[in-house]
Amino acid sequence: MISTREAFGNALAEIGSDESIVVLDADVSASTKASEFGKKYPDRFINFGIAEENLFATAVGLAYSGKRVFASMYAVFVLKAFDQLRIIAHDNLDVKIFASHAGLTDGQDGWSHQTIEDLAIMRTLPNFKVIVPADAIESREVTEASLKISGPVYSRLSRSESPIIFDSGYRFELGKGKVVEDGSDLAIITNGNMLHRAIRASMMLRKDGISPTVVNMSTVKPIDEGLIVKLAQSAGAIVTAEEHSVLGGIGSAVSEVLGRTFPVPVEYVGIIDKFGQSGKVDELFSLYGLTAENIYGASMKALKRKKR
Amino acid sequence: MITVEELKRLKEKSFNIMIDVLEMTTAANSGHPGGSLSSKDIVTVLFFHVMRHNPGRPDWPDRDRLILSKGHAAPALYSALAEAGYIDRQKLGGFRSTGSQLQGHPERNPELMIEASTGSLGNGLAMGNGIALAGKLDGRSYRVYVLMGDGELQEGTVWEAAMFAPYHRLNNIIAIVDRNGLQQNGPTESTLSIEPLDDKWKSFGWNVIDVDGHDIPELIDAFEMAKRIKDRPTAIIAHTVKGRGVMSGEWVVDFHSRPMSEESLKNILPGLYEQHRLEMEAL
Ligand SMILES: Cc1ncc(C[n+]2csc(CCOP(=O)(O)OP(=O)(O)O)c2C)c(N)n1
Numbered sequence: 001m002i003s004t005r006e007a008f009g010n011a012l013a014e015i016g017s018d019e020s021i022v023v024l025d026a027d028v029s030a031s032t033k034a035s036e037f038g039k040k041y042p043d044r045f046i047n048f049g050i051a052e053e054n055l056f057a058t059a060v061g062l063a064y065s066g067k068r069v070f071a072s073m074y075a076v077f078v079l080k081a082f083d084q085l086r087i088i089a090h091d092n093l094d095v096k097i098f099a100s101h102a103g104l105t106d107g108q109d110g111w112s113h114q115t116i117e118d119l120a121i122m123r124t125l126p127n128f129k130v131i132v133p134a135d136a137i138e139s140r141e142v143t144e145a146s147l148k149i150s151g152p153v154y155s156r157l158s159r160s161e162s163p164i165i166f167d168s169g170y171r172f173e174l175g176k177g178k179v180v181e182d183g184s185d186l187a188i189i190t191n192g193n194m195l196h197r198a199i200r201a202s203m204m205l206r207k208d209g210i211s212p213t214v215v216n217m218s219t220v221k222p223i224d225e226g227l228i229v230k231l232a233q234s235a236g237a238i239v240t241a242e243e244h245s246v247l248g249g250i251g252s253a254v255s256e257v258l259g260r261t262f263p264v265p266v267e268y269v270g271i272i273d274k275f276g277q278s279g280k281v282d283e284l285f286s287l288y289g290l291t292a293e294n295i296y297g298a299s300m301k302a303l304k305r306k307k308r
Numbered sequence: 309m310i311t312v313e314e315l316k317r318l319k320e321k322s323f324n325i326m327i328d329v330l331e332m333t334t335a336a337n338s339g340h341p342g343g344s345l346s347s348k349d350i351v352t353v354l355f356f357h358v359m360r361h362n363p364g365r366p367d368w369p370d371r372d373r374l375i376l377s378k379g380h381a382a383p384a385l386y387s388a389l390a391e392a393g394y395i396d397r398q399k400l401g402g403f404r405s406t407g408s409q410l411q412g413h414p415e416r417n418p419e420l421m422i423e424a425s426t427g428s429l430g431n432g433l434a435m436g437n438g439i440a441l442a443g444k445l446d447g448r449s450y451r452v453y454v455l456m457g458d459g460e461l462q463e464g465t466v467w468e469a470a471m472f473a474p475y476h477r478l479n480n481i482i483a484i485v486d487r488n489g490l491q492q493n494g495p496t497e498s499t500l501s502i503e504p505l506d507d508k509w510k511s512f513g514w515n516v517i518d519v520d521g522h523d524i525p526e527l528i529d530a531f532e533m534a535k536r537i538k539d540r541p542t543a544i545i546a547h548t549v550k551g552r553g554v555m556s557g558e559w560v561v562d563f564h565s566r567p568m569s570e571e572s573l574k575n576i577l578p579g580l581y582e583q584h585r586l587e588m589e590a591l
């Protein structure tokens with residue numbers, strides 16, 4: 001069990017030798033693990049203090065001047081700087097954002113620190129690549145890959161430790177969904193902390209004689225349209241599962257594709273237009289309907305709709 | 309000057325807040341003991357001596373307001389509200405758990421007199437300006453107290469709000485900076501210096517008072533002085549100690565958001581009570 005933020009911190013320290021890299025922090029590097037880079041390359045590590053908008057506006061200037069900027073803080077405080085993010089997006093700047101404590105994983109801090117809106121918001125910004133790694137292996141891959149991706153990247157990380165799903169040979173490919181389990185009855189499209197829950201739901205479904213395809217859709221933007229259409233055609237029903245509001249996240253992204261290509265029934269597992277609250281992370285996942293059982297239930301509903 | 313009896317009463321409140329802060333954060337195994345304890349005497353003096361309020365009526369329109377801009381010090385606020393009779397003491401046990409009204413960071417709740425939703429740093433002073441401005445428009449005489457962290461002052465919005473209040477002659481707002489010298493990852497001065505702090509506030513048009521933020525009579529004097537200044541708002545720079553009262557936590561960066569274990573708390577509690585008893589006797 002290791003968190004995606006920790007894998008990011010370690011990977012960043014490893015790839016950090018490139019002199020053009022500058023890492024920006026807002027007084028939270030011990031939590032985001034960007035501190036690992038800071039220990040190794042103190043000259044190219046800048047703690048802005050608690051000043052997120054200042055940080056992102058400065059990132060614009062650094063990127064204009066040829067620097068490759070990595071910025072890391074809690075996801076919710078990235079959103080504080082939306083005005084500056086728009087400029088980064090508009091000018092297609094080399095700013096890579098690693099947004100930690102996303103979703104409900106900052107459990108006890110409560111709604112003020114949880115982020116269940118970020119994917120919707122970041123998806124509206126042209127040029128941004130929006131990625132949600134599912135485990136530590138993928139998080140390390142995304143961190144390395146982000147150096148090769150030109151333009152802005154938003155990668156969403158978790159505070160909580162989570163199980164390792166992929167083996168060390170796994171390669172992240174931008175814009176490509178990955179079939180983690182192959183089936184024929186329906187497709188579960190998910191990412192991040194919901195992937196291991198979807199795999200568990202799939203085990204439950206298999207016991208009932210239902211075989212689902214489980215897809216890790218780690219790139220939310222640009223989304224893998226080809227795969228979504230293929231899944232709709234072959235499975236005929238889809239469940240999306242996300243640690244995010246059902247408004248604007250992966251469920252919306254999938255539906256946008258299906259609406260104009262090959263409409264099939266879709267069931268949405270996600271947070272139904274509500275704020276989070278303080279609590280232990282697992283309790284919150286249950287309370288907000290984000291468990292393997294919820295995915296199982298949604299799958300049954302999707303199947304029923306498919307038959308009609 | 310206040311009487312010895314009054315000083316004893318306030319010291320008792322401050323001690324109770326300290327114990328509540330430690331117990332709440334340890335029970336939740338989460339939360340921010342360090343910054344709650346640096347604020348405990350400021351919060352004590354405000355709720356139990358300076359502010360005008362009416363425990364039977366949290367919605368009294370003329371009550372003075374405290375905006376806890378450094379929302380992570382919520383345990384200190386909740387404890388004071390319980391001491392003052394706005395929050396049922398039993399609720400303190402639910403701090404940071406699902407279904408509780410006592411969220412990790414304050415969530416506005418007029419019934420409990422939690423005045424503002426905070427937790428995202430940098431917003432409280434502007435919120436306070438809004439409440440102060442509304443008070444002026446409505447011809448009400450309440451005052452608004454805004455408690456900020458020193459690291460929080462790195463947020464640009466603080467200075468936008470600092471520019472606003474004097475320009476609009478808001479003499480009914482009092483900014484308090486909990487100058488404990490530390491933020492989340494280290495000292496403010498080796499993160500992004502906020503000095504010279506007095507000069508900054510002065511140049512923005514504020515009346516500035518420096519105090520020892522754990523000296524109750526000094527704090528009271530500062531707030532009384534602030535009430536007498538009519539042509540500008542007042543900023544009180546309260547020099548404090550993060551983790552105040554807990555030897556193993558004072559000036560310790562990690563005590564910002566790492567509560568004591570149940571065992572260590574159990575071990576230090578008798579000593580804290582004994583020290584408190586001696587201090588009270590000496591008064
Ligand atoms: C906008 C924002 N950025 C980051 C944080 C995370 N955070 C919580 S407390 C804290 C440090 C606060 O330091 P300071 O203002 O000095 O408070 P104190 O020392 O009184 O606890 C940080 C960075 C936050 N709550 N809000």
Ligand SMILES: [Mg+2]
Pocket residue numbers: 457458459486487488489490491
């Ligand atoms: Mg401080």
